[in-house]
Each structure stands twice: as C-alpha cells, then as structure tokens.
Amino acid sequence: MANPIDPHILIIYGASGDLAQRKLIPAVFDLYRGGYLPEKFALLGASRTDYTDEAFREKVLFENEFMQGNGYDEDQLKAFSELLFYQDLKAYDGVEDAKKLKAKLEDLGEQFETGSNYIFYLSTPPKLYSSIPKALAEVGLNKPENGWSRLVVEKPFGYDEKSAKQLNEELQSVFRENDIYRIDHYLGKETVQNLLVTRFANGFFEPLWNRNYIQSVQITAAETVGVGSRGGYYDESGALRDMIQNHLLQVLAHVAMEPPIRADAYSIRGEKMKLFQSLRAITGEQVAQQVVRAQYDAGDTKDGHVEGYREAEGVPDDSMTETYVAMKFFIDNWRWAGVPFFIRTGKCLPLKVTEVVITFKNPPQALFSGYDDYALKCDNQLIMRIQPDEGMALEFGMKVPGEGFRVKNVDMDFFYRDLTTKDVPESYSRLLLDCMKGDPTLYARGDSVEQAWAFVDPILQAWEKNEAPLARYTAGTWGPEEADRLWDGITGASWRNPAESLIDDKHYTKL
Ligand SMILES: NC(=O)c1ccc[n+]([C@@H]2O[C@H](COP(=O)([O-])OP(=O)(O)OC[C@H]3O[C@@H](n4cnc5c(N)ncnc54)[C@H](OP(=O)(O)O)[C@@H]3O)[C@@H](O)[C@H]2O)c1
Incomplete structure (x- = not known):
C-alpha cells in the first residue's frame, strides 16, 4: 500500500540557483498537475538573493525557461504559483536567519494548515550541507513538536570516504538517519x-x-x-x-x-x-x-x-x-x-x-x-x-x-x-x-x-x-x-x- 502524504511545507535552500529552476520547481509543478501533492501544501524558497514572493514566482515559474514547453495550462500555473513563497537569508547557516525562517514557517503553517511537517531540500554549495542542518537544530526545526522534519541532501555527498563519514556524523547528530534523504537522481x-x-x-x-x-x-x-x-x-x-x-x-x-x-x-x-x-x-x-x-x-x-x-x-x-x-x-x-x-x-x-x-x-x-x-x-x-x-x-x-x-x-x-x-x-x-x-x-x-x-x-x-x-x-x-x-x-x-x-x-x- 502506498504511504499517504501528510500536509507539509517544502523548503528549498538555494532557491535562486540553477538546480531549483532546472529541476526542482518543474518537478514539484509536475506533482501538482498530476494531483500527487497533498491538499495542504506550500513551498518556501530560501536564498540570499533579495526577492519578494511575487518576484520569486516570476523567476522560477513564469520566466523560467525550464517550465516552458511543458504543455502546462496557464490557470494551473497561476493556481500553483499561489503556493510558492520566498524567504531571503543573510547567510544560510546563521541562527538569526533560522529564527526568521521558523517564524515564516509558523505563519505559512497556520495559513495552509500544514502543521509542523517540513522537508528541507539543500540545493546549495556542498560546504553548507552540514551547517544549515545545525542552524535548523538550534531553533528546533530538526525535530518539530507535533510534526516531522526531513532533510534532502544533494550530491556530492563528501569528497572522499573521510569527508563523507564526517558529513554523516554531522548530519546524524541533528537528524535521525531515517529522516536524511541523500538524493541520487539515477x-x-x-x-x-x-x-x-x-x-x-x-x-x-x-x-x-x-x-x-x-x-x-x-x-x-x-x-x-x-x-x-x-x-x-x-x-x-x-x-x-x-x-x-x-x-x-x-x-x-x-x-x-x-x-x-x-x-x-x-x-x-x-x-x-x-x-x-x-x-x-x-x-x-x-x-x-x-x-x-x-x-x-x-x-x-x-x-x-x-x-x-x-x-x-x-x-x-x-x-x-x-x-x-x-x-x-x-x-x-x-x-x-x-x-x-x-x-x-x-x-x-x-x-x-x-x-x-x-x-x-x-x-x-x-x-x-x-x-x-x-x-x-x-x-x-x-x-x-x-x-x-x-x-x-x-x-x-x-x-x-x-x-x-x-x-x-x-x-x-x-x-x-x-x-x-x-x-x-x-x-x-x-x-x-x-x-x-x-x-x-x-x-x-x-x-x-x-x-x-x-x-x-x-x-x-x-x-x-x-x-x-x-x-x-x-x-x-x-x-x-x-x-x-x-x-x-x-x-x-x-x-x-x-x-x-x-x-x-x-x-x-x-x-
Ligand atoms: N545544477 C544541476 O543540474 C545539479 C545537478 C546535480 C546536483 N547539483 C547539486 O545541487 C547543488 C545546487 O546546485 P546549483 O547548480 O543550483 O548551484 P548554484 O546555482 O551554484 O547555487 C545554488 C544557490 O546557492 C547560493 N550560492 C552559490 N554560491 C554560494 C556561496 N559561495 N555561498 C553561499 N551561497 C551560495 C546561490 O544563491 P544566493 O546567492 O541567492 O544565496 C545559488 O543560487 C550543488 O551542490 C550541486 O552540486 C546540481
């Protein structure tokens, strides 16, 4: 039996970047079009570039060349865009930023009735893969009360055995192994x-x-x-x-x-x-x-x-x-x-x-x-x-x-x-x-x-x-x-x- 999908918020760190536009946002839109997303869902982009919610939607949806030629329906895209929000950060790993992010997530959680269920997708340079989860842990976003928190980590996962071990230890010190999703698109x-x-x-x-x-x-x-x-x-x-x-x-x-x-x-x-x-x-x-x-x-x-x-x-x-x-x-x-x-x-x-x-x-x-x-x-x-x-x-x-x-x-x-x-x-x-x-x-x-x-x-x-x-x-x-x-x-x-x-x-x- 397929697992049901809980209401949740998907947070993409590095949302201004290439991967987010090329693959991640189009993939979430495909899930939306296919009716796979839960009824209660929102997406929050986070990165240092200064966007409003509207400017972010323009960039990753309406002006995104990787969304073109997808045979999408304008009304559907417009409705989907209303699920997208943006949070600008000073630095990815600062606690002040993590606090701001938490406040934004609480607001969105109320607005969309998603509760405290989060997926944090790290689509940033790899040097940030261990410091972002630590900042999330400082404000309790790694183990939210009455909810769950999952972490998706992009490639490369380490540079050799030693660095992969170290990254595992750092991630596992703040997230449970079962909540760490190391993505390999193959x-x-x-x-x-x-x-x-x-x-x-x-x-x-x-x-x-x-x-x-x-x-x-x-x-x-x-x-x-x-x-x-x-x-x-x-x-x-x-x-x-x-x-x-x-x-x-x-x-x-x-x-x-x-x-x-x-x-x-x-x-x-x-x-x-x-x-x-x-x-x-x-x-x-x-x-x-x-x-x-x-x-x-x-x-x-x-x-x-x-x-x-x-x-x-x-x-x-x-x-x-x-x-x-x-x-x-x-x-x-x-x-x-x-x-x-x-x-x-x-x-x-x-x-x-x-x-x-x-x-x-x-x-x-x-x-x-x-x-x-x-x-x-x-x-x-x-x-x-x-x-x-x-x-x-x-x-x-x-x-x-x-x-x-x-x-x-x-x-x-x-x-x-x-x-x-x-x-x-x-x-x-x-x-x-x-x-x-x-x-x-x-x-x-x-x-x-x-x-x-x-x-x-x-x-x-x-x-x-x-x-x-x-x-x-x-x-x-x-x-x-x-x-x-x-x-x-x-x-x-x-x-x-x-x-x-x-x-x-x-x-x-x-x-
Ligand atoms: N692109 C792909 O097709 C692809 C495929 C497989 C895996 N990946 C992996 O996915 C991750 C993201 O890839 P990407 O191609 O999207 O990378 P990217 O465009 O270079 O970076 C993503 C975002 O990270 C922020 N950033 C860039 N350099 C930074 C720095 N030195 N310090 C802090 N923030 C910085 C930028 O946002 P702000 O400046 O707005 O903060 C940027 O928009 C990488 O780890 C990459 O290895 C990418």
Whole structure:
C-alpha cells in the first residue's frame, strides 16, 4: 500500500540557483498537475538573493525557461504559483536567519494548515550541507513538536570516504538517519528501478544471474558534451567522483545485489550495502592495470567542434583531472566469484547513452561452427538501456533459413515507450514524491555512501600520487585504446559501443 502524504511545507535552500529552476520547481509543478501533492501544501524558497514572493514566482515559474514547453495550462500555473513563497537569508547557516525562517514557517503553517511537517531540500554549495542542518537544530526545526522534519541532501555527498563519514556524523547528530534523504537522481530513473523488477519479478532471469552463466557485465554511461563553462567546478571532481562513486555504483548495485527479502527501504538498502562490502578493493599497482583514466583532446563531436579539456575555461593547463574512466573489477561473493565487471564513463563521447550489458557464456560446444565461424562469435547478450530510448534487448542465435546450420544473431526487444502513453515521470518528481511519503528506498543510506567511497578512495589516492598514467583521447571517439586492453584475456568479449537506438546494430536482425 502506498504511504499517504501528510500536509507539509517544502523548503528549498538555494532557491535562486540553477538546480531549483532546472529541476526542482518543474518537478514539484509536475506533482501538482498530476494531483500527487497533498491538499495542504506550500513551498518556501530560501536564498540570499533579495526577492519578494511575487518576484520569486516570476523567476522560477513564469520566466523560467525550464517550465516552458511543458504543455502546462496557464490557470494551473497561476493556481500553483499561489503556493510558492520566498524567504531571503543573510547567510544560510546563521541562527538569526533560522529564527526568521521558523517564524515564516509558523505563519505559512497556520495559513495552509500544514502543521509542523517540513522537508528541507539543500540545493546549495556542498560546504553548507552540514551547517544549515545545525542552524535548523538550534531553533528546533530538526525535530518539530507535533510534526516531522526531513532533510534532502544533494550530491556530492563528501569528497572522499573521510569527508563523507564526517558529513554523516554531522548530519546524524541533528537528524535521525531515517529522516536524511541523500538524493541520487539515477535512482529516480524508471529504468534503473526496472533493473530490480526485471530480475526479481521474472522466473527465468534470476537462475541464470550468476557466475555459472554470465561471462561479464559492463556498464557504459557516455555523454557527448564537454565541460563547457563549468571547467572550474568539474576540475575539482572528475569522472570517478562525479559519475562512478554515486550513480554507476548504484546502477551496479541494482544489477548485482542479492534478492531482498522485501521490496522496502530496509531490505533493499541492506542488500546494496552488502554488495558494496563485497567489492574487491583495487589498490596500489592494481590501479594502473585495472583502471584507465583519460582526458579529451580537441575533436569533433555530435554537438560540433570541442576544444581540448585543458583549454576549457577554468581548467589549469596542467590539469590531471580525468574526463573519462574505464575500470575492471570483481565482486567477491558466492554469486559473482570470478566474473569480471566493467564500468566506463566519459565526456565528449560519440553518443549520450547509459546502458548495462550482460554477456552470457557460450554453450559448452560450438556445434554449428562447421557451417561458418559466425556460430563462434554469436553473443547472448541482454542489453538494458537506461537512457535514452529506454528499453531492453535480448540477443541470441537463430538458424539462417536454407541449407545447413548457419547461425545469425537476432534480438527480441522491449521499449518503455510501448508500455505507456503517459510520460515516464522525471527522476526528481519521483524522488520528491517518495520523500513526501517518507519512503527512503530510492535514496542512498549513509553507511553505503561511505562504503562506495571506500571502494574508489584507493584509486583516487593512486592518481594523486601519479601512480597511474593519464591517457588521452580525441573528443568524439569512444575513448582511449588503453581501455580496450582491460578486456585482454577474456575471449571473444569487449566493450559494446552502443548505437543511437537500442537495436540499431548492423550485426543483428530484428525478430
Ligand atoms: N545544477 C544541476 O543540474 C545539479 C545537478 C546535480 C546536483 N547539483 C547539486 O545541487 C547543488 C545546487 O546546485 P546549483 O547548480 O543550483 O548551484 P548554484 O546555482 O551554484 O547555487 C545554488 C544557490 O546557492 C547560493 N550560492 C552559490 N554560491 C554560494 C556561496 N559561495 N555561498 C553561499 N551561497 C551560495 C546561490 O544563491 P544566493 O546567492 O541567492 O544565496 C545559488 O543560487 C550543488 O551542490 C550541486 O552540486 C546540481
């Protein structure tokens, strides 16, 4: 049964910023249009910029380019705007500000009959993630009498294991762990959630989902864009921190975790934690063998000519920050012993695509190889496309009509767009709705965020000490050759470079 949603106020810290306009306000409006918000609801934006309620509504609704093209109805937008308010702050973490905010929330609480139920969404620079909750605690907004208080924390959650631990301790000193929602927008994607449904709602995948039948697992998350004008920000993080530690390890957890005993937050997040604990550490000299880091040079991408990473605005000439990572690793547990896992992600690659590819082992004998050697190359692959063109394809060998026993790969496919005529909900809408319901299943738990950092930390440390080279690749290509060598010793398998459409591959015939 779905949890009912209590009346509440959603407070967005950093409401003047990019994320609020690009994602958060449009997501709340979508919930409003879909009839998901409780009848008694208000939204309070808070930041240092000096807006009146009216000016705030203009900025984030009527003049917000990310609200355009949404097919909305003017009357609906007007009615929604009346639920939006604004509080300007001197500093985010001052107690005086927290007192002002509390008084405003009490007023709104009376006006909208929302009581003392609050969601505080931290959409600010990360340095404020621990000081804002402390200021809220000083005025009792972390544990309101006769109500509840939840905290949503944006990425990045820490910079390494030590800082993530410290942030957890600071947050947990003022909020209960169950009230801390660490957002990872990948977990809001339908297709990432569908990984669990595919595995656990069907009888035929799970018996094959182990070392006996699976040869390798690969996850690719490619972007076509470079760093643009955000080079200064990006140079502080890099692809391992920005994509792998959080989003792609979460995708991996959905692919590789054990079946949870129930589909609830406690069980699912417990299994993910176990999976992260089973990741075999990559340390010291293994980093150079198992992880390839690279930076893009100037080249032509789908979006036009791109200058090299080191030429981008805000990036130092001698930057060693990676814009591409490919890695091979193992999971030391009963199910996955010996199965190689591969993850790669990069900027300025040929396509924007995220997909998971499960390659199954070949049958024990190549019975039909006498007819042509194609039978030897025939892969059984399950491709799960996370974005775009969301769906799945299962590829297998079939007989070519005619004499003999020639084999050709064909595929069976499923596209998400065929399942519903409704728009697939945006990640932020789904995740905000879950938080409103008090369901943290699709949010990251504190200990597993630390555990994911523990896996990537030794790699970051080896790079800092320059114990592994920085490879180069031309913008618009699939990355450096060094990444192909990660597959050495694995017969007949390599990166599957995705095509625009899930099944658009000259190799295959659609069934
Ligand atoms: N943008 C995205 O697509 C995206 C995606 C995923 C995660 N995030 C994360 O979400 C958070 C917010 O992102 P954003 O892109 O919205 O950031 P932003 O636009 O740079 O900042 C949000 C707001 O924070 C305030 N702020 C900025 N710099 C500050 C400073 N040095 N000290 C105090 N306040 C400052 C500003 O408001 P005032 O000056 O009015 O106070 C600004 O409007 C970040 O932690 C980011 O990592 C963003």
